[in-house]
Every structure is written in structure tokens, then in C-alpha cells.
Amino acid sequence: MHPFGESLLKRSIASLLMLFSLVTIVFFLLRIVPGDPMLQYYSPKLGTQLAEKVKVQFGLDQPVHIQYAKWMENLLQGDLGFSISFRKPVIDVISDALPVTLSISLLALFFQIILGVSIGTIAGVKANTQIDRIISTSALIIYCAPAFLIAILLIYLGSVIAGIFPTSHLYSIGYEDFSTLDKVLDRVHHLFLPVLTLTITSTAFSTRFVRDSLVSTLNQPFITSLRSTGIGEKKLILNHVLPNSLLPMVTIIGIEISSLLSRALITEIIFSLPGIGRLSVNAIFSRDYPLIIGCTIISGMMVIIGNFIADVLQSKFDPRVSYESIG
Amino acid sequence: MERLFSRFSFILLVLLGTLFFDCKEKTSLEDQSHFTPQFGGSVIVAIPNDVNNFNPLFSQDIITGLITDLVFGGLNFSEFDLAEGKLVYHPNLAKSWEIGNDKKNITYHLKTDLKWSDGNGFNAEDVKYSFYLYTNPKVGSVRQDIGLYFIQQAKGEIDYDRSFEILNDSTIKISFSKSVDDPLFITGLPILPKHIFEKIESDKITTHNVNSNPVGIGPFKLEKWNEQQQIILVRNDSANYDKIPYLSKLIFKILPDYNTRVNQLKSGEVEMMQNLRPEDAREMKNNYPQLKVESISGRDYDYIGWNNIDQKLYEQSGGKVIKPHPLFGSVKVRQALTYALNKKEILEGFFGEFGSLALSPVSPIFKNKFHNNLNSYDYDPQKAVEILSSEGWKDTDGDKILDKNGIPFKFTLSMPSGKPHREFAVTIIKNNLEAIGISVNVEMIEPTVFFNNMFEKKYDAWIAGWMIPLDLDFEYFWSSDIRNNFFNTSSYQNKEIDNIFAKLHETTDKDITRNLFLRFQEILNNDQPVTFLYWVENLVGYNSRIKNVKLNPLAFTNRVWEWFEVDAK
Numbered sequence: 028m029h030p031f032g033e034s035l036l037k038r039s040i041a042s043l044l045m046l047f048s049l050v051t052i053v054f055f056l057l058r059i060v061p062g063d064p065m066l067q068y069y070s071p072k073l074g075t076q077l078a079e080k081v082k083v084q085f086g087l088d089q090p091v092h093i094q095y096a097k098w099m100e101n102l103l104q105g106d107l108g109f110s111i112s113f114r115k116p117v118i119d120v121i122s123d124a125l126p127v128t129l130s131i132s133l134l135a136l137f138f139q140i141i142l143g144v145s146i147g148t149i150a151g152v153k154a155n156t157q158i159d160r161i162i163s164t165s166a167l168i169i170y171c172a173p174a175f176l177i178a179i180l181l182i183y184l185g186s187v188i189a190g191i192f193p194t195s196h197l198y199s200i201g202y203e204d205f206s207t208l209d210k211v212l213d214r215v216h217h218l219f220l221p222v223l224t225l226t227i228t229s230t231a232f233s234t235r236f237v238r239d240s241l242v243s244t245l246n247q248p249f250i251t252s253l254r255s256t257g258i259g260e261k262k263l264i265l266n267h268v269l270p271n272s273l274l275p276m277v278t279i280i281g282i283e284i285s286s287l288l289s290r291a292l293i294t295e296i297i298f299s300l301p302g303i304g305r306l307s308v309n310a311i312f313s314r315d316y317p318l319i320i321g322c323t324i325i326s327g328m329m330v331i332i333g334n335f336i337a338d339v340l341q342s343k344f345d346p347r348v349s350y351e352s353i354g
Numbered sequence: 355m356e357r358l359f360s361r362f363s364f365i366l367l368v369l370l371g372t373l374f375f376d377c378k379e380k381t382s383l384e385d386q387s388h389f390t391p392q393f394g395g396s397v398i399v400a401i402p403n404d405v406n407n408f409n410p411l412f413s414q415d416i417i418t419g420l421i422t423d424l425v426f427g428g429l430n431f432s433e434f435d436l437a438e439g440k441l442v443y444h445p446n447l448a449k450s451w452e453i454g455n456d457k458k459n460i461t462y463h464l465k466t467d468l469k470w471s472d473g474n475g476f477n478a479e480d481v482k483y484s485f486y487l488y489t490n491p492k493v494g495s496v497r498q499d500i501g502l503y504f505i506q507q508a509k510g511e512i513d514y515d516r517s518f519e520i521l522n523d524s525t526i527k528i529s530f531s532k533s534v535d536d537p538l539f540i541t542g543l544p545i546l547p548k549h550i551f552e553k554i555e556s557d558k559i560t561t562h563n564v565n566s567n568p569v570g571i572g573p574f575k576l577e578k579w580n581e582q583q584q585i586i587l588v589r590n591d592s593a594n595y596d597k598i599p600y601l602s603k604l605i606f607k608i609l610p611d612y613n614t615r616v617n618q619l620k621s622g623e624v625e626m627m628q629n630l631r632p633e634d635a636r637e638m639k640n641n642y643p644q645l646k647v648e649s650i651s652g653r654d655y656d657y658i659g660w661n662n663i664d665q666k667l668y669e670q671s672g673g674k675v676i677k678p679h680p681l682f683g684s685v686k687v688r689q690a691l692t693y694a695l696n697k698k699e700i701l702e703g704f705f706g707e708f709g710s711l712a713l714s715p716v717s718p719i720f721k722n723k724f725h726n727n728l729n730s731y732d733y734d735p736q737k738a739v740e741i742l743s744s745e746g747w748k749d750t751d752g753d754k755i756l757d758k759n760g761i762p763f764k765f766t767l768s769m770p771s772g773k774p775h776r777e778f779a780v781t782i783i784k785n786n787l788e789a790i791g792i793s794v795n796v797e798m799i800e801p802t803v804f805f806n807n808m809f810e811k812k813y814d815a816w817i818a819g820w821m822i823p824l825d826l827d828f829e830y831f832w833s834s835d836i837r838n839n840f841f842n843t844s845s846y847q848n849k850e851i852d853n854i855f856a857k858l859h860e861t862t863d864k865d866i867t868r869n870l871f872l873r874f875q876e877i878l879n880n881d882q883p884v885t886f887l888y889w890v891e892n893l894v895g896y897n898s899r900i901k902n903v904k905l906n907p908l909a910f911t912n913r914v915w916e917w918f919e920v921d922a923k
Contacts, residue, residue, distance in 0.1 A: 062802035067414050069809065071823070071830035071841045072499035080494050084560060114407055114561050123581055186621070193623070195614055196583055200398065200605055203578070299609045301582030314802055 038338075042331040049327045050320060054098070057316055058091050064111050064314035085111055087316070098320075107324070108317035112310070117321035121303065125325065127197065128291045128302035131218060135225030136283055142230045144273065147237025151272070152264060154242045163238060169231035174290070178224045178297045185220055192220050195299035221298045225290060229283065236279060240272040247271075274345055281337020285330035389901050395919030396603035397900055399911075400615040400624040404582050404608050408568035410544035411487055411495040412560065420909045421606060424587060425471075426544035426570035427595070429462050429481065434824075434907045436651075439721020441824060443538045446597075447476065447545055447571060453537050457862055459529040460537040466524045467594045470547045471568075471575040478526040482518040483548035485528075492556035503530045503540050533862055539825055544570070573597045573915040574604055582608055600918035604911075619645065619895055626896035628910050631774060632708045635893040646898045649891040650905045651719050655712040656776060656819040658695075658767070658783065658885040660688055663836075663845040665811050673837055676847070681765055681814065686745050688882040692731040694738035695786050701888050704778045708893055712886040714875040715822055715831070719907055722868055723826060725875040731882075735790050742790070749791055756791040764793040769817040770804040776817050779887065783817075809840050819890070824908075826871070829855045832878070846883035 065078035065087070082088045086097060101108060107117035150162040169177070185192040193199070198213050205213060244250065245268060253267055292304030303322060310318040405418040410426050413419045431446035448462040468476040487493050489501035489512050504517035519527040528541050547569050554562050568576050573595065574587035585606040589599050607624055609615045616634050618624040620642060630638070630647065638645045660682035667675050682688055701709050710718065713728040742748075747756040747763055756763040767783070769776055777798075784794045799807070808816060820831070830839050833855050834847035854870045854877075861867060894910050896903060899920045906912035 061806055062800075063806050066802060066805055066809075068496065069840075070496070070499050071827075071839075072502060074838060074840060077494070077496065077498055080491060081560075084494055084557070109561055112406055114412065114565055116561075182617075187617070190621075194618060194621075195609055195623075196607070198583075200584060200586070200607070297611060297614070299583075299611065299614060305582070305610070312800075312802060 038335060042335070045331060046324065046327050050102075050324060051095070053320055053323045054095055055091065057314075057319060060314075062314045064316060067313075081111075085109065085317075098317075107321045110310075110318040110321075111315045112313045112318070113315075117317050120306065120318060121321050121325060124301055124303040124306045127300055128288060128295070128304060131221050131225060131294065131300065131302070132288075132291050134218070134222045135229060136280070138222070138226040139229040139233055139283070140276075140280070142226065143233025144237055144276070146230070147234040148241060148264070148269065150234065150238040151241025151245070154238070154245070159238070163235060166231040166234045166238075169227060170235065172228075174224060174228050174293045175297060177227055178220075178294060181220050181224055181227075182297070193217055194220070197300060221294045221300060224294050224298075229290070233276065233279060237272065237276060240275055241268060244268050244272040270344075274341070277340040277344060278337050280340070281333045281335075284333030284336060286333075288326045288329055389918075389920050391600055391902065391916075391918040393600050393918075394602050395600070395921075396605055397601055397626060397917060397919065398605045398607055398624045400609045400618060400627040401606050402608075402610055402612070402615070402629075405579075405585065407565035408576060408579070409559075409565040410546065411493060411497065412565065414496050420911055421585060421587075422568070423544065423572070423909065424574045424604070424911060424914060425568045425572045425576055425590075426546065427572045427597075428542045428544050429464075430538050430542050431597075432539070432542055432908065433912050434719065436719060436907070439719060439724070441536070441539065443542070447481075451538070457530075457533045457535070457537055459527055460541060461521070461525065461527040462541070464524040464526070465594075468571055469593045470549075471570055471590055471593065472547075472550075473592070474547065474549050474569075476545075476547075476571060477523045478520045480545055480548045481526050482514065482520060483551065484543065484546045485518055486514055487546055487551055487556075487559070488543060490556055493559050494557075497543060500540060500543065503534055505529055505531050535858075535862060535867075536825060544572075546570075571595055573599045577603070584608060597915040599915035601914075604914065619897075622897065625900060626894070626910075628892055628894045630893040630895050632705050632893065635708060635895065636706070638895050644898055645895050646903075647893060647895045648903075648905055649708050649893050650907050650910065651710070651717070651889065652892050652907045653717050653719070653822045653824070654819055654890040654892075655715065655717070655822070656779065656817065656887045656890065657712070658691075658887065659808075659813070659816045659818060659844045660691070660882075660884060661811065661814050661844055662847070662883055665814075665845070668845075676836075676845075679814070680761060681763060684745055685881050686741050687747070688885070689731070689880075690738040690741035690745070691787070691792075692882050692885045693734045693741070694790050694792075695783055695885060696733040697731075697887055698733060700779045700782050703782070704775050705888065705891070708891045710889050710891075712889050714878050714886060715820065715828060716826065716871065716875055717822060717889060720826060722864070723871040725872045725879075728875060728879040733786075735786070739790050754791060755793050762793065763791065764795075765814050766795045766797055767815045767817065768797050768799055768804065768807070768813045770801040771798040772801060773819075775890065776819075780817060808843055811840075811843060811845065817887075828874070829858075832874075832883075844883045846881070848877060848881060851877055 065082055068078035068081050069075060070077055079088070086094060089097070098108060107121075109115065110117050110120050113120050146162060150159045153159045182194050186194045193216065197217055198210070199217070202210065202213060250263070250268065253263055288304055288307070291302055292308065294300070295302040295305040296308075303325060307319070307322040307326070310322060401417050403415070403417055405413070405421050406415065407413065407418065408422055408425060410422050413422045427446050429446060429448040430443040430451070432441050432443050434440070435442040447464060447468060449465050451460055451462045453460050462481070464476070464478060464481070470476060485504070488495045488497045489504065491498065501512055505513045507513045517529055519529065521527055528537075530537070530540070534540055550564060550569050551559065554564060566579060571590075571593050573590060575590040576585070577588040578586040587604045589602050591598055609618065609624070615624065615627050616630070619627050620638070622644075635647045635649075639647050661679050662683060664677040664679050664683070667677050678684060697711055701711060711730065713730060714725060716724050718724050742756060746758045748758070749756050751757060753762070767780065769780060780796050784796055787794050807813060808818060830841045832842060832846060832851055833839055834849070834852050836842050836845045836847065851874060854874050858867060858870055892910065894905055901918050901920060902916045904913050904916065
């Protein structure tokens with residue numbers, strides 16, 4: 028087998044095992060955590076009678092290990108079960124929410140890379156000058172500021188003071204009647220502040236990362252020898268320094284993909300976006316067991332995919348990392 | 355045009371009617387008189403969470419109930435008459451009714467020309483089938499408890515043919531197993547279309563997509579539900595229904611964050627929201643002339659629960675041994691605790707003009723049953739100390755904490771997190787109690803865990819709130835059967851109260867009922883099984899472009915079809 032194919036197979040098996048253990052742990056952990064999804068069915072006149080019946084409907088009356096076996100059996104057939112609070116298949120609930128989170132997070136990731144690399148490069152090249160100090164210090168301040176603070180500040184500036192951007196939702200009321208162009212513009216209009224919030228906070232991190240990496244590359248002996256050949260500074264940076272200093276950035280992208288869900292959460296709540304972050308939190312508060320596990324699977328898969336992409340990219344770009352080592 | 359005119363004269367009559375009752379309404383009459391109601395326009399209402407479904411069988415939370423009620427009507431339409439202090443009923447899907455002499459049955463005469471929102475006709479079969487759906491255990495409706503009222507067969511199953519007798523297409527006689535206090539209340543549930551539900555297996559309804567595609571008869575019908583985003587209702591003018599809204603659309607925008615809701619109301623992105631915090635209500639009143647703020651006295655109160663019995667002993671003995679709680683088991687001690695708390699300071703500090711002190715579980719809006727002369731236990735720490743001392747609680751070891759038989763007066767006060775008024779109250783409560791030598795450890799707990807523990811009676815003392823039932827059926831909260839009534843969370847037991855409940859079941863006489871209710875409140879007021887704190891008012895803010903808003907304790911959208919917009923397009 029081709030070494031890449033073999034490592035892919037090894038990798039997939041390891042990922043499945045990881046996902047399996049994650050789901051199993053969460054499944055049993057949820058039953059230990061206090062709180063009862065049936066609390067909402069308690070009634071003064073019927074007591075727990077109704078709650079007991081709904082429990083039977085959802086199979087929650089069975090011993091935990093039987094529930095688990097049943098759930099696993101369904102999972103293998105691609106069935107994630109029914110959400111208790113939505114009264115719909117978990118898969119439907121998640122597939123409504125996932126595109127929202129993915130669109131804001133991936134857009135933010137895209138801008139983060141573009142902005143992070145460009146601003147970081149400027150700061151790195153101009154290391155220890157006034158420009159570098161301004162960029163590095165502001166990046167540090169923004170990095171330290173919690174995301175919700177940035178969000179509120181942006182709402183204040185963009186919506187309250189300037190009155191340009193909406194403060195919530197994915198689209199306007201009456202969206203269905205818009206022309207295609209207006210629909211696109213309306214989406215951009217609504218997504219601008221949430222994506223900006225995510226971009227600003229993550230760009231701060233990658234800017235500093237790229238800058239430091241660039242500075243350390245610039246101090247490498249091979250740069251000094253390249254310089255002695257009389258190569259132009261622009262060519263040196265673009266052809267030799269950047270490729271070497273951006274390698275660690277590839278790993279960062281992988282980590283960023285894994286943390287998309289957790290980072291999108293605050294933004295989704297503040298901007299009232301129906302994404303998977305908000306969904307998970309609500310599921311936890313209402314103890315909607317099937318939905319919590321559904322969300323866990325999704326976020327687990329994101330982490331695995333993120334790491335996988337990072338490893339593949341790294342092995343592609345860095346000859347020192349072989350296919351064998353990522354298996 | 356004729357309809358417009360008759361509708362307008364109806365509103366005028368209502369307005370004139372209120373003029374005689376209450377002079378405060380006069381300003382609103384003058385305010386309204388500049389504007390002629392007109393059809394068209396839309397109102398955007400901010401809500402904190404999405405509906406769970408569009409099926410009255412399963413609507414549990416307040417928002418879901420409120421919105422499904424706009425799409426599904428009941429046989430009668432009820433509202434709370436603040437002047438009368440009780441529920442009043444108007445025709446809705448039924449044009450009239452007769453209640454049997456002994457209140458053991460009610461005969462409804464249905465409107466004959468009503469149409470479901472899918473165009474099918476409405477008749478008595480729909481009514482019978484709706485009650486079958488509500489009470490069939492296989493369906494698992496959250497209103498299943500209504501089944502307790504109807505005629506049962508031998509096995510405890512409902513005899514549907516005897517309980518719901520269809521006399522003809524437009525007449526149905528509903529019979530109860532015994533006399534009931536309010537037949538209209540019991541039979542007022544939203545009616546569902548038989549032709550839709552009979553095609554679905556009973557145990558499949560709970561997850562069927564019928565729950566998101568409602569077919570009903572109400573002032574509005576569902577146009578679009580973008581989950582977790584917005585719900586768009588449009589005027590239902592094809593049903594031959596009499597409550598046709600002026601508004602073309604009613605839009606509910608889901609905004610989970612409280613501050614976002616407030617900011618959007620201020621900026622005009624949304625036009626109405628309920629449950630404003632008092633400080634925001636005040637700010638809107640003072641600085642936002644385009645907004646109106648009104649408060650609805652309601653049925654929500656907060657209290658400090660004291661576990662009246664020694665719970666550990668009770669559990670260990672398998673429910674056989676009931677001994678008073680070592681700290682809160684004595685009536686005198688509980689009275690002292692209530693005296694020690696500055697309830698007025700909590701009320702004035704947080705709610706200001708929007709709230710009132712609670713002294714019993716009967717809200718002042720129930721004028722006929724409310725006791726207006728109870729001991730208010732005004733803040734008196736000295737008296738509290740004296741009572742505690744007479745009960746043997748003194749600081750004998752000089753540690754500034756009261757003790758008795760070597761036990762210090764020390765406990766944990768638990769409360770669910772996330773309610774600012776309770777968080778405000780608990781600091782004052784802790785300070786007040788520590789000032790008289792009682793050591794309090796406050797613990798805030800995630801709500802789902804908290805309520806679970808509360809029902810399992812795991813707390814010695816806690817702060818929570820109740821919304822009292824509209825039919826004022828308190829038996830499940832205060833009767834002595836603590837094993838079965840787990841809503842009696844403080845394990846309070848009193849024989850006289852049990853007798854009162856028994857007598858209430860036997861009588862339908864208004865005066866006797868009233869006297870029993872007054873006595874019930876006196877006993878609770880004396881025994882202080884819990885310390886009643888305050889009634890929470892619902893503060894509703896809305897844009898003054900919306901006219902003719904008449905808020906009701908049942909729901910702020912209760913008479914939504916009467917709302918109209920100035921310059922509606």
C-alpha cells in the first residue's frame with residue numbers, strides 16, 4: 028500500500044477509536060451528573076406519572092448499559108436518536124445548526140490567515156521598530172481581551188454609534204422575498220460583525236505567532252549566508268524566510284479548526300445565531316442527553332479532522348515529517 | 355368595511371366600559387382616540403427562546419404556550435378580569451354554552467362555519483378527538499392531568515363516549531366524574547383537527563412533523579418558522595373566525611441575550627418585549643419617549659423555603675418517622691426568621707414601584723379569594739431575637755452564633771443561579787440573618803440541578819419561586835401527604851388545611867369557598883412553612899406606535915387581534 032494510504036487507514040482507525048471512547052465516556056458521565064431531562068414533565072396533579080411515561084418513550088427507563096447498547100446499535104446505522112426538547116431526530120437538529128457555525132468560523136479562519144500572515148510579516152520584517160511595537164502591543168491587548176468584550180464593543184461601535192450593522196440574526200425579516208443579490212448582501216451585512224469578532228480575536232494570536240516565527244527565522248545562520256550572496260531583501264523574505272517561518276502556522280490552523288466550536292459559542296450567543304455552540308449549551312442546560320451526545324460527536328469529529336488536516340499539511344510542506352510518523 | 359366598522363364600535367364599547375371602572379384608563383382612551391384602527395402592518399416581538407413545537411399537546415414552556423395559543427383556539431376564550439379579580443370567558447370556537455345545575459357537565463354549541471387553516475370544516479368530532487388526544491396516555495400530552503376530571507371506566511380509563519357526547523355536528527355535551535369548580539376552565543384547552551391527527555399513530559405524535567406544521571383555528575396562522583431565529587405568523591382571515599387581527603403579521607424574534615433584547619427595543623429593531631428588569635423599565639420610561647412600559651401584576655412569587663421536617667430521619671426510616679427539622683421545625687422559629695428579614699428593603703431596592711410584598715400564595719389579583727389583612731411580619735430583628743431566645747436559641751459559647759443543646763444555628767441557603775432579583779435578595783437575607791446571630795452559607799446552583807434537588811428535598815433552606823395555578827388548586831402544594839405531593843417541597847403538614855381542601859372539593863358555593871380560602875391563608879400566614887417574599891410583576895415595554903395594547907395576566911399577547919399600528923402599511 029502507498030505509505031500515504033496506509034497512514035490514512037491507520038489514522039482513521041485511531042480516530043474512530045478515539046471518537047468511540049469519547050462518546051462512551053460522555054454517555055456514562057451524563058448519567059452521573061445531577062439533573063433530570065424529565066423535570067419539565069413534573070406536574071402538581073400527576074406528580075412524576077407523566078415524566079415516567081415520557082421516560083419510557085425515550086427509552087430512559089432502561090438500565091444505563093442497555094440504553095448504551097441500544098444507542099450504539101442505532102449509531103452504527105447512522106441514527107443519533109431523538110432530541111428530547113426538539114422532538115426531532117438529533118441529526119436534523121444538528122444539520123440545521125452546523126452550517127451556521129461552519130460558515131462564520133471558516134470565514135473567520137480564512138481572514139485570520141490572510142490578516143495574520145500579512146500583519147505578522149510586516150511586524151517581523153520591521154522587528155524592534157515603532158511599527159512592530161505598535162502591532163505587537165495591540166495584538167497582545169486584543170489577544171488578552173475576552174471575545175465577548177470585543178463583540179460588545181463592535182456592537183456598540185457598529186450598531187449603536189454608527190447604526191450600520193444589525194446586532195443579531197443571520198438575515199433580515201422578509202429575507203425570503205429578496206432577490207438573489209439582495210439575499211447575499213443581507214447575509215454579508217448580518218455576518219459582518221460576528222465574523223469580525225472571531226477574526227479580530229484570532230488574528231491577534233496568529234499575528235504574534237507569525238512575527239515571532241519570522242524573527243527567529245531571520246536570525247538563522249542560513250539567512251546570513253543567503254544575504255552574503257547579495258540576494259535582494261524582498262526575494263529573501265518571500266522565497267526563503269516566509270516559507271520557513273509559516274510551517275508552524277500549519278499546525279496552528281489544525282488547532283484552530285478543532286477549537287472552532289468552542290470559540291464560536293460566545294459569538295453565537297451574543298449575536299443570536301442558531302449555531303451548534305448555542306445548541307450544545309442549551310442541550311446541556313435541559314439535559315437533552317441524545318442531543319448532547321450528538322453535539323459531542325460533531326465537536327469530536329472537528330478536533331480529529333483539524334488535527335488530521337494539520338498533520339497532512341505539515342507532512343506535505345515539511346520533508347522532515349514522514350507519512351509513517353503521522354500514522 | 356362593515357366588518358371594520360363593527361369591530362371599531364366593539365373596541366369603543368370596551369374602552370368606554372373601562373372608563374367607568376378605572377380613571378387611569380382615561381389617558382389611554384384619549385391617547386387611542388387620535389388613531390383609527392386600520393388593517394395592515396406588523397409587530398416584531400422579542401422572545402428569549404424558540405418554541406419547542408407548534409402543538410398544544412406538548413407545549414410546556416411559557417413562550418411555546420403563548421405562541422401556540424395564537425394559532426389554536428379553544429372552545430371558549432378566557433382572560434383575567436382585573437376589575438372582577440377572576441377569569442372571565444367569552445365565546446370562541448363555541449358560540450354559547452350551558453353549564454349543568456350540579457356543574458357535572460357543560461354543553462357547548464359550536465360555531466358552524468369555522469374552517470381549519472387548511473380549509474377543512476370544524477365540527478364536534480374535532481372537540482371529542484382533541485380531548486381524546488390530551489388524555490390518551492400513549493400520546494403523552496403534558497395536559498394529560500385534565501383526564502382526572504372525566505368519567506372513568508372500570509379500569510381507570512376514560513369513557514370517551516359518556517364524557518364527550520356528540521348531540522349533533524355542532525353540539526357536544528362534556529360530562530365530568532363529579533362536580534367541578536370551573537367547567538369552562540377545564541374545557542378551555544386549544545382544539546386540534548381530527549382529520550390531521552387521526553392519521554397518526556398515538557405514540558408517534560410526539561415526534562411527528564405535525565408538531566411543526568400547525569393546522570389550527572386562531573387569530574393567526576404560521577407562515578414561517580426559522581428555528582432559533584424567528585417565527586412569522588400571518589393573519590388568519592380564511593377561518594370565518596371572529597377575532598381577526600388588524601396586524602397582517604406578528605413576528606417573534608428569538609434573542610436569547612437579555613441585553614440584546616433591551617438594546618433592540620431601544621433601537622427599534624424589535625417593538626415589544628416582556629420581563630424587563632425594573633432598572634431598564636425606569637430608564638425606558640424616562641429617556642425613551644417612543645417606548646411605553648406597562649406592568650402586569652401576576653401570579654409569580656419568590657419565597658424562602660424551610661424544610662419543616664428532619665429529612666434525613668424521614669429517608670432513613672423509609673418515610674415512617676416524621677420529626678420536626680432541628681432548625682426550622684418550630685413555627686415560632688420560622689416566624690422569627692420572617693421577622694428578621696427586611697423584605698421591604700429587597701422590594702424597594704430591586705423592584706421599586708414594580709412589585710409588592712407576598713404574604714400568602716394567593717395573589718392580590720384574585721380579589722375574591724385574596725386575604726388583605728394578614729400579619730405582614732414587618733422587619734423587627736429585636737422581636738426575632740426575643741422569639742428565638744424564648745425557643746432556647748441563645749449564644750451560650752460567645753462565638754456570636756446562636757446555639758441550642760450544642761447545635762449552632764447554621765445552615766446553607768441554596769438557590770438557582772441566573773435570576774438577578776434573587777441574587778439581590780439573598781445578600782440582604784444573609785446580612786439580616788447574620789445580624790441576629792444566624793450563620794448562613796449561600797450556594798448558587800445551576801437551575802436544572804437545583805430543581806432536581808429541590809424536588810428530592812435535599813435542601814434545608816432555599817430560595818425559589820412559584821407561578822400559582824389559575825384555578826388556585828393548592829392541594830398539591832400544601833396538603834399533608836408529603837410522600838405523594840412532592841410539590842409540597844417544605845414537607846409542611848397541617849390537618850386543618852387538609853380539611854379545607856376536602857371541604858373545597860365538596861362545595862361550589864362562592865361564599866363558603868371564599869371563607870375557606872381566607873382561613874387557608876391565615877393558617878399559612880401563622881405557620882410560615884416558607885417565608886413569602888414578593889410578587890414579581892411582568893414589565894412589558896413596547897413601541898408607542900402599537901396601539902390598543904391591553905395586557906392581561908394570562909399573557910401579554912392575550913388580545914393581540916386588537917392591536918393596531920399607527921401608519922400601518
